[in-house]
Amino acid sequence: AQSVSQHNHHVILSEAASLELGCNYSYGGTVNLFWYVQYPGQHLQLLLKYFSGDPLVKGIKGFEAEFIKSKFSFNLRKPSVQWSDTAEYFCAVNSQGNLIFGKGTKLSVKP
């Protein structure tokens, strides 16, 4: 069965620190990859997505992610986090029409 692994359950950073959240998936075929974010009390919303082309994709709010096919990874990065980035981040893989989510990583940014 396809699965998505997010390595960190809870990450705590100070403002201006760099962020990298890990995501690995198990499916070997063609996949579409997503990062979603859920700010406290708000809807899940899309941060960025990869379908094809340049494996380094840029999303909203300064986030980017790199698709490394050989490692089945799609890690999320941001060079300098802000307090407003405090949220829960979900990696997801769409294969054969269904979106499979990871368990999520809570990010807490200390001012």
Next chain:
Amino acid sequence: ETGVTQTPRHLVMGMTNKKSLKCEQHLGHNAMYWYKQSAKKPLELMFVYNFKEQTENNSVPSRFSPECPNSSHLFLHLHTLQPEDSALYLCASSQDFDEQFFGPGTRLTVL
């Protein structure tokens, strides 16, 4: 505003009650989804509708019954639920299998 609305936002029901969750999308999408979000577990896909036809049922117990009368509306009928069914139920929509747009969810508590 994501274009996907859900009602009610909160619901408390007893195990013998029958209730329904409603989802409406204003985005002209052709696919709609029900997810269950429980603490410390990945988002679980429950049902998928594409052009009003159910294309996925992820082994969901029969006490959950979906209904999709048209491509803009999706219902989840609930009856004889169990306390472990307490969770946040999210609706989403997409055009084909592109990015999914999520509603705010219904927080369900089963007593």
